[in-house]
Amino acid sequence: MYDVIVVGGGHAGIEASLAPSRMGLKTLLVTSNINNIGSMPCNTSIGGPAKGIIVREIDALGGQMSKTADKTYLQMKMLNTAKGPGVQSLRAQADKKAYPRYMQKVVKEQENLDLIEGMVEDLVIEDQTVKGVILDDGTTYLSKTVILTTGTYLKAEILVGHSKHASGPDQQKESKFLSGKLKDYGFRIQRLKTGTPPRVEINSIDYSKTSLQPGTNAKLAFSFTTDEYVPIEKQTPCYLTYTNETTHKIIHDNLEKCAMYSGLVKGIGPRYCPSIEDKVVKFSDKPQHQIFLEPESKEMNSIYVQGFSTSMPHDIQEQMIRTLPGLENCTILKYAYAIEYDAIDPLQLWPSLETKVIKNLFTAGQINGTSGYEEAAGQGLMAGINATLKVRNEAPLVLKRDEAYIGVMIDDLVTKGTKEPYRMLTSRAEYRLLIRHDNADERLYDYSHKIGLVKDKEYQRYQNKMKGIYDEIERLSTIRFTPKDDINEMLEQNNSSPLKEGVSAKELITRPEITYDMMLPYIDAPELSDEQRRRITILIKYAGYIEKAKRQAQKQIKMEEKHIPEDIDYEDVKNLALEAKQKLSEIRPLTIGQASRISGINPADISVLLIYLKQKYNGE
Template sequence: MNKHFDVIVIGGGHAGVEAALASARLNKKTALINLYKDRIAAMPCNPSIGGPAKGIVVREIDALGGEMAKAADKTALQTKLLNSSRGPGVWALRVQSDKEEYSKYMQNVVETQSNLELIEAIASDLVIDDNSVKGVVLNNGDIINATCVILTTGTYLKSEILTGHEKYSSGPNEEPTSNGISQSLKKAGIELFRFKTGTPPRIFKNSVDLSKAIKEPGTNAKLAFSFSTDEYTPIENQELCYLIHSTPETKKIIEDNLTKSAMYSGKVESIGPRYCPSFEDKIVRFSSKETHQIFIEPESLKGDAWYIQGFSTSMPTDIQLLMIRSLPGFEKAEVKTWAYAIEYDCINPMQLKPSLELKNISNLFTAGQINGTSGYEEAAGQGLIAGINASRKVDNLEPLILRRDEAYIGVMIDDLINKGVWEPYRLLTSRAEHRLLLRNDNAEHRLKEKGFQIGLIKDQEYNKYLNYTQEINEAIKELEEIRFTPKSKLAIELKELGQADLNHGYSGIEILKIPTVDINVMIPHIKSLQSLKNNQLQSIVIETRFAGYVKTERKTVERLIKLEKKKIPSNIDYDKIENLATEARQKLKKVMPLNIGQASRITGVNPADIQMLLFYLKNNYANEQM
């Protein structure tokens, strides 16, 4: 093929789709290589989007101009707000997705996107010359040239399927795997290691009885991921999910047959996800527990199977059937698809720059599970950043690097490149030290302007956002100015409802600061609140009640930003710095941090090492801008 692209994306999963769309929308001639066009943004595992931390990532993707939030809203079967009884820093939206419709939606977006060509093929190798990627070799021998290449290969690099004692080369769902890219990366000096993940069985719906299962309905509220989803209305006829528990019989079956599991027979050579373990791993790790939760979820309105969440396994199929039929209501269950584990190659992400470009191979970017992460949302967030930064690299522009206080996406990438991974990485709210600033309700306020400046948020949407923000500010102004006496209608209503007893004059903002007051009670009495959407009202409540905490948090962030501004010269020789701990010296040489802030977050680099580094920079680079 005599073709040249600005950007080539290898792999059409959740990372690849976001990377390719971002590149194409930034006016770069882009190719997306995927084996099958009808497997774009497929959901090989859990048919859902969002969850703790992950749901906020989806909102961030939307604020920056990505597509995942729109797809999730359009194809949701059930919508649920998680952690609503806890603080706003951990609220998160989750939707049960129609996996077939989700993939079709993304396929249509990809095929109709200008500047984007979908190539159905296997990328079998990379063209690397003089430590710079030049193109991609297809399985038919054709070479496509590119300025930048983004690897979003998911679990397809040198992948192997494991079921019981059986182990064979294959990608997910019996699809082909790719071995050549792993060899190219190794030849170029890139460190690879093996990770494992798994998927549970799918059971024919008409073969199970869920009459005794606990129903898990969605949240009856105005919820949506995307800012552009105008109608924040509950989904009509939300699909039910169900909760059951495994039985002591399930546990005994596993204990009696543990050596038949791929994981416990010695066949598995890699590390699996701690936060999504196989069911037999749960039995071993939590041996005192007799039962475990299992969620029964629909995969598609058109589908005929249940997804058995929390029941992944690498047992042989005969043992799987015994396990399945030991579950309540599954005594006569028929299996549509057996569970399996899969091992695959990924890179050590400490070899990446904050832009997600490899340090040792110029113009080669990676995103998603190849970086050691797990989850559709983590992959999509990385894909979006890689797509943006590859496009900016083509234009010789500075990369977009999100700080830890700006986005969960920033937390994730910073963790990957500075701390590395020893198991599949999953985003958790506990990983973010500034999670009060990284809330579900304020993703637009944090990132919309960046998306607009980059060019992924267009004028119409940005102007809509500015109007949205102006309405919030006008409402806050009215709340600050309006006053209510103890005899006012609002005061009387609040007292009757037991929400507040106003014994003197209060401003609207002072009333709203009372934790027991519901803003919905105030709406009829304050004109500017009456036209606001649920998200706007939520933002006003949170910003008002947590203003003191947020102010304190921002002061902490300002001090940390000063460290980010203290640049470290790229030509620094860490061997010349006296009194550095050996581990710190090794880690600094490996990561090559861009600034003091990044250096301070590297595992193994202690405050004393940072002091030695600052002292060295002051004495040797005093004339350079720090």
């Protein structure tokens, strides 16, 4: 008897199994291939816009992806540095060989965690409650909770041109029967699609025709515990090239041969990560599209052609790719393909990621309709945490939209659902100045320390860091400068107006062009880390905007505090629109705030519901 059984060893499965085992629960990870744990069948990048902040949140919650990425990356880059802190995030080019190898070592050495190879074909269900899993050889493992993290393997099919065959990513064995069983149990199954671009031989590219894309020359890391950084001169460069009119003509001339446009593809693909043929058709006014050339590993001779995902036949792929500047004579090591797979309707999930259909059964990752390693890992971590809390008979941890991108993602999934692979975007978050890259620890460390995923020593280190930041901000308000001070020369050098009256150091940092680091020669500063100094600049410079965002969030929090009883019968709510009754009955929102975010629910419906709750449950 296990406390938690996790099905699948991808990015969601890793976090889902590590969290309960680190919290002291007896955990089993079942995967079809132990050597495939942590594999990166598509892009080897970790992070990106919004996604990089999810990785920081995973770290602040005690997860593993951040730490492994820091140990195995080829290149690290801070994105959107010319923009405000609300949209800045890290992106790392990970090593396709080193990353899974490191993850496998972590998983194999984790206390309280057992590993077995096998394909789960069915669940043990009693009284609409999961009791364990059944493998394809008939072996049964019993458990108090089960987490499904099956990725893109459910009835997976590879599609190229007019052909398709059953297979998981990278020619791994697909899961043939589990999604059918889930449908029998009452889950709504949907068909989704994603894809991957070609890989080409690293020395077959003429890099003189491309643009160099180096990393960021700064001390950058996903994990708050990382103290070692790879200097930029030791990082592996990426390169940029573009499609052109010739590329686009080949695509247009051969659309009927593409699996996507021939009718072979039944699943819905990701709108925000389209294939190259999709881009060319939908954005016909654009003469070119960016194509990034990214190395996959120090141990491999392959380049990942980012932005060139396609399901064209192999011969057409060869014609297309050789129109790209620098790739005229490239050698294709692996052709692109599309993959279709089954997923469940995430509207059948509670915010804890426990399913509404079967008690004690949790799901995480691409089975919930998401795309991306980071989205999967974030869900896996939350499912692992909440499965543990369920075993402990404790309330689930549900992150609010003003607390984390992970909270935004899960709320979107369980409240709005998705008909296409969901991708995390900064535009989905209404409080992105509150849920920044730099402050994930301040938002989430209290939670992770309370549940036991962040230990006392690490938590004390965090507290010391934050004390140093706020003590220094307070000290800066006491340091005064006058027009006679030498600081005027620095201000003029940075195109900032010279002083005409006395101001504090803190006031100077509020100027757009001035940072805390520029002030260091004039303020006799204490020894602080790069991270602390950056945080000081952000907290001072954006204080007004941050406070405004907090006030806006407080209004939404009041809505989240108005709970809806689980036994409510929406058919009894008079004057509630028919569509509202249907949506509310299906999704069963837990709070008025969640109800207000359901598609098709309007403010009038919320007002009617509030009146009903007051009369029915307050006795008025």
